[in-house]
Amino acid sequence: DTGSAAATPIDPRFDIAYVTPVTIGTPPQTLQLDLDTGSSDLWVFSSHTPASQVRGQQIYSPDKSTTSKLLDGHTWSIRYGDGSGSRGNVYTDNFAIGGIMVETQAVETAEEVSSSFTTEDNIDGLVGLGFSTLNTVSPEGQLTFFDNAKPKLDAPVFTADLKYMKEGTYDFGFIDESKYTGEITYVPVDTDPGYWTFTSSGYGVGSGTFSSSPITGIADTGTSLVYLPTAIVTAYYRQVEGATNSRSYGGYVFPCNSTLPPFVFGIGEAKFTIPPSYMSYAAVTDGSPTCFGGLQSSSGIGINIWGDVALKAAFVVFNGEEPPTIGWANK
């Protein structure tokens, strides 16, 4: 099998996250989910989610599906890197993305979601595409959609073609050569503890010299920004007039009319350029002259994160062969 599905930015003003239509159950219930390579739980707003915590999201009702089965005695609870979280119980049901159907996918129904999920009314849940070792279901961990679908796929891969303020695509089971230019550069992945962890070969700011130094981090479609070591981040914002690391805004901000340099990162011998437009992420509040940077420091996280701001500058192959690798191509 092969399949494709849209990755649509949830906000027309800035790419805070991307959602993809999925179908669950019989008859099919369609929800818009955030495909997240930085986690490995598939959870949805559901008929079990308190009405006070649901604000316009589509919900999955297992009782309305003739193919749903309660996974008796199983629960889940997850906390994301941005402090958001959710918890609940577990069903298995038919689940499809882009025509790729998995008959007994573990679908985690939310009994509680944190406030940031309630307020994000365009996200009906998440599809974890990290490694199944990260799955939080207890007492038996469950497999991700990708692990369940892999044996059916023509090739054990999925690709991300995320775009700046535009609809992109996730493809499953094949590599669409029309989506990239030049060659795909593959690098090793460390699957411990369960993220798509790889090592970039270095960075450059604007037209400045390229610094060849290993930067190990995770490819995370569920995180909006890029989080790198402080030394790299200060080198970047030194080139931005009026930039400052704001305690009140929680990161580097600058005047929205500042001229930003591009940010270059290396994958093996290949170079990828994040254009200035991606590096100016958003006004700190609607209409403010102060903008929040797409590149922030990872010093508070303990791991570097190549989030959407970097991923949308490339065509990325998540290769699930043994051993897994990750491929990057320009587009």
Ligand SMILES: O=C(NNC1=NCCC1)c1ccc(Br)cc1
């Ligand atoms: O939570 C993480 N990625 N996904 C999502 N963020 C927000 C909702 C979904 C995440 C994963 C690893 C590290 Br290190 C930091 C953050």
